Amino acid sequence: MEQILLGRSDVAGWGAFIKNPVNKNDYLGEYTGASCPAGRSGTPRDQYLQDLVTQFQNATNEESKEKIVANLANFAYDPFNYAFMRQVVLELFLDCITEPNEKLVEFGIGGICNSCEDPANSLIITQSGGIPLVVQCLWSLVRNTISISEAIVISS
Incomplete structure (x- = not known):
């Protein structure tokens, strides 16, 4: 397995970079999504997520x-966290x-999109006045924010 470094990306914030040259189709490793440190630190997932909110x-x-x-x-996409x-x-x-802050908008709309797969979450978003807020994001200057907002509006 190649050494993978994390660092600032010129494209999108943070990224993973290969230290040494690699060939096409070389195995580099496997990303399985964000992992919760519960188990390593002994912190239950709900507590870990609450700590993130407090931070x-x-x-x-x-x-x-x-x-x-x-x-x-x-974490919002995982049914375990709904x-x-x-x-x-x-x-x-x-x-x-x-x-x-356009980055907060982009990540916030991404979290809403990931959460709204669950009907109960969708209902809360709707009841909280979320649909007009999502529609407002269609006028963002950030392409990713617009795309995510479109997906939410279309699926509503």
Whole structure:
């Protein structure tokens, strides 16, 4: 397996980079999605996710907030996390899509998209006034935000 380094990407924030040259079709490793440290640190998943929300609420640095919301959005797709998303995180995602920070909007809309596969989450998003907020994202200057917003509106 090749050595993979993490670092800032000129394309999209953070990225994975190969240290040495590789050939086409070489096995580099396998990404299986974001992993929760529960088990290693002994922290249950709900507590870990709550800690991320608390870190977001206490963060003063915009880049830190962006990373935390991106991390939460990655957890939002997993049916195991749907109930926790309903209880704590959906409101944070909805708040993020009203922010002037385009990265928070992009990651917030991504979290909403990942969460709305669950009918109960979709209902909460709708009842919380989320559809007009999502529609507003269609006028974003960020192509990814627009694409995700379109997908949500079409599936509503």
